[in-house]
Amino acid sequence: MADQTVEQKDENRLHILRHAAFTAADVRAMERPLLETGVPLMRMAATATAHVTADLLDEEGMALEDANIALLAGSGDNGGDGLFAAAILAQNGASVTAIAVGRSLHGDAFDAFIRAGGKVLVLDPASEVPGCAAGFSAGEAGERLRAAIELARHSHVIIDAMTGIGLDGALRGIAGTMAASLGVDGTVPDRTALPDGDTAGEFPLVVAVDAPSGIGIDDGAITGPYIPADVTVTFGALKPAAMLPPASYACGRVTLVDFGFDIDGHTPFVEAVSGDNASETIRLPHLADTKYARGVTGLITGSDRYPGAAVLSAKAAAVSNVGMIRYMGPQRARDMVLDAVPEAVMGKGRVQAWVVGSGVPADDPDSDEEQADPQRQIIAKLLSHYALDDEHDPDIAYEMPPIVVDAGALDLLPDEVPSQVVITPHAGELASLLVGRGLDVDSRDVQLEPLHWAIRAHELTGATVLLKGAITVIVGERAEDDVDDVDSGATVHGDDDAATSDVRVLVAGRAPAWLGTAGAGDVLAGMVGSLLAQQDDEDISYADVAAVGAYLHGYAAAIASESDQRGFNPPTIYGTTTAAPLGKLGHPILASAVADAIPEAFRRLLS
């Protein structure tokens, strides 16, 4: 590190800031030394928020003097940021009304706002905002609430400064009612996927201060009301909510204000895979390589019912930088695989990683063992070698090659397995897996709290969990040398997850929404299998390799669909100029087109 130039250090820092998220507790710890030396963080936050808001209006062709702005202000520092920002906007000609949703407002910020000519509407009869009448009747409180909602609905911009990192649980009381009336309650954000995190641009535009109030800051969960934002201006460092689904879908475009935090002293809780990480995980061919040295991927995928999945998984595995693939399956699927990939070798043999279950029917409760799909029987036998229980030798389990367990093989997973077992469920499959282990959860629960349930699945099974979605969440063990460095953990949704610091959490959000199409999961399974097969280092983090697989899969889909849209857009750093690229929306694709684009995805990442 000593040899790094200042520019390199700056570049590294920006890369971390754009791809790593820290818990609220860590952000508070990073902020403390700066506050102690008198750095005016709140003023910096407010100035940035005001600028971003003015720029947004400008983009929509509206002058600040013509704009009506409704500020939803809570009683904490998040409300303080909002009031200082609103004061700047009012000074510059905007007409701003602060709607106080709590009992008080940040003192200095309130004074600045009033001096700038801002108006205030107090909603809580028990409020103690100086100069504002309180103690009004319940009837009047209702009238005020309705008036506030109307005012906000008809404004040009809503600045949401009700709660930030101080949020405790789902939004309650007046703040909760405002959010439910102006936004949505307990549902996943329903938005068209546009390039560059663009949103529809309809009034009122919503600017969230630090985070949309009500979304789970540390776990990205949605458990109550919130207002989806067009733009979120966030401070110091990204919080997990800006990266994790579904909360991150509510953030819109994110601008990060770099306060100069000492980020090196803290371990991120969530990291987003970038092109740089991905290229480091790809094994470049060596001069003395044989096809075996480059890795062999074995697939037990497809079935008489779904032979196409055999082709998709095999093709994707074959072009994902290994020396060879072996395929096992019924005659028809074998014929089809050979048609598509004449290089594939049929039958058993030594492999460096397995892929099982894609296109294999899941358990049919009506059929008995004998009638079960033959692929299931072979997979069940293979998976039994990974079982960590009294009946099996754990040394065998730990020495087995990595294995991707997809789709119809998920219900064959032994109770407990080592972390080189990578499971690749979507929300519904993860829910079924957890129900099979006695938990009360359905697909919707997983969609609303994916990190929570992915962690539960990892803790219960020991497997590395890759939970598929527009942003894919990966949870697994940290690599050995990483564990000692971890100094803090997030509390994710309740006590049972309190000690989550020993899990590695990653997101891959490179894919355009066009990728939600039949067979995409088969392609992913094949790719992850081959990425695992080519690893030379025994101390790798399986979570990292799986995450890179998801990233590459998304990248190949972006190439195939000619789309610049993606699930996760790294934030813009406030004050740095990023030329706005003209994003392409792209076009529909088939999963086979994604498989065809894989070599090009490798080429681009490596060049």
Ligand SMILES: NC(=O)C1=CN([C@@H]2O[C@H](COP(=O)(O)OP(=O)(O)OC[C@H]3O[C@@H](n4cnc5c(N)ncnc54)[C@H](OP(=O)(O)O)[C@@H]3O)[C@@H](O)[C@H]2O)[C@@H](O)CC1
């Ligand atoms: N970190 C940084 O670098 C910097 C941080 N800064 C800013 O400070 C923010 C943190 O401020 P903070 O600590 O005052 O907490 P904050 O987010 O305002 O929340 C507290 C308020 O929320 C309310 N409330 C809570 N839960 C609720 C619920 N379920 N339902 C309803 N209400 C609920 C709670 O109400 P109460 O419980 O008191 O009734 C109280 O009013 C941070 O996000 C950033 O914007 C910048 O200024 C500078 C640098």
Ligand SMILES: [K+]
């Ligand atoms: K907020």
